[in-house]
Amino acid sequence: MNKNTAYFIGIIFSIILLYSCNSKETQSSQKEIESEATFTNPLLPTGARPWATFYNGEYFYLQDADDRIILWRTNDITNIKNAPSKEIWIPKDKNSASHLWAPELHRIDGKWYIYFAADDGNTDNHQLYVIENEAEDPFEGEFIMKGRIKTDKEDNWAIHPSVFKHKEELYLIWSGWQTRRIETETQCIYIAKMENPWTLASERVLISKPEYEWERQWINPDGSKTGYPIYVNEDPQCYYTKDKNKILIYYAASGTWTPYYAVGLLAADSNSDLLDAKSWTKSEIPVFIQNIENQVFATGTPCFIPSPDGEETYFLYQARSIEKEPYGSLPASTMDTRSPRLQKMEWDEDGVPILGEALSEIEKIKKPSGTK
Template identity: 35%
Template sequence: MPTPIHNPIVLQRADPCVLRHAGEYYLTGSHPAYDRIVLRRAATLDGLQAADEVTVWRRPGSGPQSHLIWAPELHRVNQAWYLYYAAAPDEEVTSDDGEADPTFNHRVYCLECRDEDPLTGTWVDRGQVDTGWESFALDATSVVLDGVQHLVWAQQDLAIKGHSNIYIARMRNPWTLATPAVLLTRPEHDWETVTFWVNEGPSVLVKNGKVSLTYSASGTGTEYAMGLLTADADADLLDPASWTKSPDPVLASDASVGIYGPGHNSFTETPEGETVLVYHARTYTRLDGDPLWEPNRHACAQVLPFDADGRPVWGRPAALTRPVPATAALLSPEGTMV
């Protein structure tokens, strides 16, 4: 009988990415100080909370990668490790009228480690991933299909209403695109446009001949929810016509179990081969101050079942079985307690 998963699997780690490799689980996610990239490793999902956390990269003191390090993802491609993450420059952005521009100015970056152990190995900065145009870009994920790597990410197009859309491209190498970006989804439904017009945080699951591409939408409070695109695994994934978009969210806040704003997910599996859905969520609705610095988005996980036709049965967020902080311990932008 599979070992039950106790939630949260890790406290105060938003945007969780869990990868199972060689029988061990690796976890990364946004650090509440947004100034570093951290990794944990454990033999079980339940062991990740107590596992030592290793900082494998810190933001530089200045330059384009020196501010607000968001949503790192760990991937294994061609016997090497890769971390994709979003970062912003330290200089103030101004609008055309010379006023300070509150828009985030992130771009996607890549780190590479060719050592066997990503926690102790050397990480090499491969720089910005050129996505084809310069605008707010974040939340890159990777999927290899039939030996070909694809990048999926969120980016703003100023010609499209909203803050970010989801794009896909094939890759020449893990930090270079081989094809132009293809738009897969943009905010259009009511549930995708609460507070912010956002499609972000994509993740890809390939199983039973289908590709499930999940993403998250709206603001990061209780309105945050997960959406879904599906395609046949043998289809041309760079053809938007290959994809079907669900009109409704597949995972959303559930007051009956005290889970709010579930989203920015990843996928892993149990030792028995069951698919596991990993996501972050808050456990209360009142947010004091800037929600960006509210650290209590916790990494949660639950087995994702499939129906007789091999389609995921998304269901509802699982109830918590571990204690969580009752209130937020707010962090300043420097990562210190306030």
């Protein structure tokens, strides 16, 4: 072998060696990306009004179940489909045995409370109820009925109760009617102070009613609709700006049976009188809407939860992958086409949450930080 041949063989060997190293590094990098923990939406095939809370390293999750309340527990909220679940409430009283909507689990003064709406089989008779469990672990012990929360003297229709504490005072927020429906149904957002977790201490105060066009959509794009106009503000959820200077109430607007179901926002100064309707201002535009390009429709009911390590914030919400509800015109029949979804939340320069755009069902999303 002459010197030139040996030289070229050496060059070729070096190139092969360099390519092999680069290829291994590329493959290693690709494996690292592929192995990064991700998830896709929806979290479950079906499930309306998802809600979760994080306690002692675990998420406790609930959703509509119509005639009972089911509780899930998991340390990975993105893997709720494989989490253990338990039927923790099956009503015995016929007045509250049907249409158990929007159950929420709250830890208040060392006890667990679940707030929900229910009726006697006629959805026009919906009222608010609360059950209590003294056990440290909500999967243990027993939930007992504390009773119906009477929201006003006329016993107007009421759904979607949620509670929050502010300056050591407990408040209830919910959706209800001003007066019983005659030809048109109008759902409004109310707030009241609580004497204890099952009793109001003040009169209800109306803080939002459907007034903008995006809050009053009840007819589908193809013209299908409910039997009468239904204008919707419902499912209120409390949150705060990053500096805690403002209290935020997110709510859902327009008919959930339409693709236009969207998220609205109310805000009040933290030092204001929360029972004064003038303390609350409403965003003129929705803050989270359908994403036609990503085939995500009827986005609503946000619920905010931390990542396991507390470094990030995510929000649960419901949506559909089809434009309109195919099973009928009544909202009560829409339950099985909605599904729970999860996205990471960011903050704007004023410390207000940015919900962003609804992500498609094929997009891989990084799991919340600290998920094991």
